[in-house]
Amino acid sequence: MGSGGLRSGLPELVSKLIQIPSVNPPGFTVNVAGFIKDWLSTHGLSSSIYEYSKDKPNVIAKVGKGKPVLILNGHMDVVPPGDESRWTYPPFSGKIVEGRVFGRGSTDMKGGLAVIMVVFAELAPIIEEAGAGTLIFSATADEEVGGHTGVEALVKDGVLVGDAAIITEPSGSTRYYVGEKGLCQVRIVARGKPAHGSLPILGDNAIMRLMKAIERAQEVIDGFNKSISIPSELIDAIRNSAEAYLEAVGASGAKLSLSDFEKVVGTISFNPGVIRGGSKVNMVPDYAELELDMRIPPGVSPSQVIDKLRSGLNGLADVEVMDVSDPNYTSPSERIAQLVHEGIERVLKIVPKPIIVTGATDGRYLRARGIPTIVYGPGELALAHAYDEYVTIEDLFRVHDVLTYVIRRFFNLGG
Ligand SMILES: [Zn+2]
Structure with missing residues (x-):
């Protein structure tokens, strides 16, 4: 089959991938991995399966040899469809209507997965013949629940x-992600002294303590936010991200301004997510806790945030660590970032915008290993995990064409 055929078959390929559910949890990828392996094989490409957790295989294919080595990555798992009656077309139908492919995973990210399958199949023989380096295709598991048995394990394993x-998560064809915020989730625990509710003076109310602790925690974070400085090479990306989020929320964010979004992207966010405490209305509670979610920008580490909170809450409440990850980014001056930028500019005639996202991708594991990583793929951030999720056929073709340009330039293949 000629390359034109592969490109024009993209919508159909996305549709087929959607029709093989890989909902996480449980995150089983056996069927979709099998389909990808067979598809590659049909196009003359061999691949290997790496399985770090039962029924969650990853598919890896390599062509060419030696340096430089470029990795293409996409995850195979998708989030649950939610209430299926709220979908216009069944979530696993992969229905193609009016220039869009609908279904769970269309945007996040079977669209991006299909694009790298096609680009890999098209360029593999050219890279092989030119002896230009190594191109790795990877379709991985587990991203929606942390990537531990997917990209994290594959990086650790040296695969x-x-x-x-390049990870083809849905940035949309006119933007690319150079970085992402880190995570700092903590439990704030207040302990008191129990007593009968009719004589509260005899006790020490843990809920009242926790309320004070929450207020103080917010003051601590507000204060810390005034002192943090974002790496200067990311200042533009913060602004671009604020614009992108403002645009994505559309009319529902009418009361919000660009500076509100600049603040939420460029500083530590503060979201008390769960509160628990007390056991009976007529008792002075001796225990109360808050689960607090904070997303931290590049330039700040989770341990700095935890230290500040601990000293600020000293004597009032304890701080227990739930989950942390470092913010991470690839310098916009890295070659791969510049190639993606140039590719969008040349192929789409659009001046693209590097942005920072507030959520985490598997890119963090690659960056932690020192691998410059850019996220660029079809779809829209606002549609990921939504009802009536879709990807436009135009975006699939655009990202296909940009990535073809980028990969050719990366390997100095000309054309
Ligand atoms: Zn995703």
Whole structure:
């Protein structure tokens, strides 16, 4: 089959991938991995399966040899469809209507997965023949629940190691992600002294303590936010991100301004998510806790945030660590970032915008290994995990064409 056929078959391929559910949890990828392996094989490409957790295989294919090594990555798992009656077309129908492919995973990210399958199949023989380096295709498991048995394990195992990486998560064809915020989730625990509710003076109310602790925690974070400084090479990206989020929320964010979004992207966010405490209305509670979610920008580490909270809450409440991850980014001056930028500019005639996202991707594991990583793929951030999720056929073709340009340039293939 000629390359034109592969490109024009993209919508159909996305549809087929959607029709093989890989909902996480449980996150089983056996069927979709099998389909991808067979598809690659039909196009003359061999691949290997790496399975770090039962029924959650990853598919890896490599062509060419030596340096430089470029990694293409996409995850196969999708989030649950939710209430299926709220979908216009059944979530696993992969229905193609009016220039869009609908279904769970269309945007996040079977669209991006299909694009790298096609681009890999098209360019593999050219890279092989030119002896230009190594191109790695990877379709991975587990992203929606942390990537531990997917990209994280593959990086640790030395399977996914290279000079640069592109992940086709849904940035949309006119933007690319250079970085993401880190995570700092803590439990704030207040302890008191029980007593009968009719004589509260005899006790020490843990709920009242926790309320004070929450207020103080917010003051601590507000104060810390005034002192943090974002790496200067990311200042533009913060502004671009604020614009992107403002646009994504559309009319529902009418009361919010660009500076509100600049603040939420460029500083530590503060969201008390769960509160628990007390056991009976007529008792003075001796225990209350808050689960607090904070997302931290590049330039700040989770341990700094925890230290500040601990000293600020000293004597009032304890701070227990739930989950942390470092913010991470690839310098916009890295070659892979510049190639993606140039590719969008040349192929789409659009001046693209590097942005920082507030959520985490598997890119963090590659960056932690020192691999410059850019996220660039079809779809829209606002549609990921939504009802009536879709990807436009135009976006699939655009990202296909940009990535073809980027990969050719990366390997100095001309054309
Ligand atoms: Zn995703």
